[in-house]
Amino acid sequence: MPRWLLPVSLALLLPLIGFVASWPMQEGWLGPAMADRWTRALLATSDVGAFRDLTGTAYPVLPLTFDMGVALIPGLDGVPAPLVVNVLILSIAAALWVRMLVAGGHRVVPSLVTAGLLACTPSLALNVAAGGAAPLGVLAFTIAVSSSLRLARRGEVNAMIALGVSLACLALSDAAGAYIVLAAVPFIALMLPARMVATSASGSLLVVMFPLMFASMALFYANWVFGGSPLAFAAGVDAAIHGSAAHVGDSSWLMGPGGTMGMSVLVGLALILANAPLLPVGMLLGDSGARRVLLLLTGILLTALVLTSATWFLGDPGRLLAYLAPVSVLAAAVTGRNRLRAGVMPLLAAAGLLAGWWAQGQVGDADTAGWRQAVLGAGQVEGDTRGELALGRFLRDLDDVAIDGLTAGAVVPGRGRAAGLVLPSNDRLKADLIVRQLRTTYVALRDPVSPAGTRDRIAQALPDLWHDAGTGAVLIYDRGDWRVWRLPADSGKRGE
Structure with a gap:
């Protein structure tokens, strides 16, 4: 693996992702999540009382931490700190995707094109531009996806630790990521090699789950000290963990297919396959270990999709479909270029992008409508500020x-x-x-x-x-x- 691959990929993908993310703002659209994150960063870095109140009971924790770091950089006045964080983090994740594809046997140029297309899929592009926390979660999930394959194939203890740490970071990066982690719990035992489970099932699970348990206890303790309750981060009506529960009527997903368990499973599976056409290819052409991991990862995302719908959290399924990108990369990587021609991989990624744009128009929420108007240059857009x-x-x-x-x-x-x-x-x-x-x-x-x-x-x-x-x-x-x-x-x- 050439050492220059990661920095060169980052340098090439950063301008592309930055342009796609900033375009809606140039058209006058600023999502409420972006405004909220930007406000919190400015307040926390300029007022001691606000810093104490915000950081003591903040959830998710990592976005505010990164936002404050960027807000302290001189010369960025007028530039949204969350946008800078999202673009940089997603660019790092996309550079890691290139590395995964090249390590799987694909050439550099098709890998770069594929990673760029996956980073610009509507579910991810909207989240970056709207100020969502998915980019941080996607980066953590990318590490989890890679670790899952290494764990299934070689049973490395280091892979178990990496998987556990990445799940803990995922839970602290995005409220939607917390649901993915919750959905992943019953699947973790299936990811572990049979010999590990046979030797010490509880010990193996503890290695993977300990970082998450430690992070959760730290979060509860901080909220108890600063908020008076271990669950202070979930107490407010606008708490991130509540999602769309307070305005369920504005969600075409929850009022439609997401409103019932059976339909959310069927439509959710259809959305996953449409948005990630590389996934069935990886299951078809990959080895048995890779197929098993891809099946488990798909099961995790589908379970999270149903769980978030049942709890009225998921106003727009695109918020979870954003996590398909690293799974698609893994599916392409395990095929190798001998079984998946160089031109087919970017073509399938482009097909997923188009399918994502269509699906977004069917089940998107108000933020989605405003973002789409801004991307199309429709002038006065919905949800502007x-x-x-x-x-x-x-x-x-x-x-x-x-x-x-x-x-x-x-x-x-x-x-x-x-x-x-x-x-x-x-x-x-x-x-x-x-x-x-x-x-x-x-x-x-x-x-x-x-x-x-x-x-x-x-x-x-x-x-x-x-x-x-x-x-x-x-x-x-x-x-x-x-x-x-x-x-x-x-x-x-x-x-x-």
């Missing part, structure tokens, strides 16, 4: 502004920084809300009766503020469900 970005730009030159940043959508990213904002995590604003008297220069809040305003902690603590901020207050912004008041500068209102 232009109003929030406009308010953010209005606040750029204002400091000492009280605002609930966690429910502000794209306001903080539109402002470009969180410095100068006074958040509910700040002790000063906490005290103001208790005594019901603000001491900041400005306050930005949402209509307390609007859907978003019902979660705005300032609007709910001071519901009369929306209509009347008191004598001397001046309404300086009033658009949509947002208002900004300049408060009087007397001692009763202003802080030190």
Whole structure:
């Protein structure tokens, strides 16, 4: 394996993935997940209270960690930190796919083309552009897929450890990944070589499961310390683990085939085969060990698809179909170029891309519709955040502004920084809300009766503020469900 393969693949795939991911934003579309991740990164890196509150009960943990690291890099003002993280992580995963394909006997150029096509499939491209956490999960799943094959063929202890660590990282990278890990538990025993199970079934399972158990205990402990409950990360209505449960009616998948167990199995299997035409080829041309691993990995994803539908988590099946890419790579790698011609592999990857685009239009959610409009250059797109970005730009030159940043959508990213904002995590604003008297220069809040305003902690603590901020207050912004008041500068209102 040439040493230059991985860095060269990364250098070639990074611009392609970056262009595909940034194109919808150039058309004016910014997904709510992207705005939320970007906001959290800006808040956590500029306010001590927000850092404590966000990192103590954050889930998934790894995206926020990487987002904060990128947000601290100078010169990236105006560039979404989650987009940078997603593009870089997916590019690394795609470079690993090239390495897997070349190691399987395929030539470099067809491997590069295939990896690029798989990285640009609609399920992955949407997730990257929308600010989803799947790229981190896909990278972890790529390692898990490779480790599973090595474990089945050679029974390496190192492969068991790598599989366990990758599953733990998957659970901490993406809420959908946590469901995949949960679905994988009964399949892990089948992945282990028979001699290992016969020698020590419990010991073998413990080696694989220990990293996940340790990571889970660490997550529960952190939430107990900072949130008062081991399950604080799942307590809020907007918790990542709840997925689409709060707005199930907006999901054509859950209201359609995903709503029943039998249909979700049948349609889910059809979606897997349509989006990954390389998978049946690998099962047909691969050796018996490879076929067994591919069958188990497919079973894991199908089980996760059904499980997430039954719990009303999966608003769009594309969120799990994104994890098909590394399985498709493994299917192609185990065939070798002697059994799968060089031109056939990219052709099948392209067929999966087209099938994914069609399927996405049938069972996608609101985010999917907005992304598709932006990709096609449809102008005003569904789910855009232009109003929030406009308010953010209005606040750029204002400091000492009280605002609930966690429910502000794209306001903080539109402002470009969180410095100068006074958040509910700040002790000063906490005290103001208790005594019901603000001491900041400005306050930005949402209509307390609007859907978003019902979660705005300032609007709910001071519901009369929306209509009347008191004598001397001046309404300086009033658009949509947002208002900004300049408060009087007397001692009763202003802080030190």
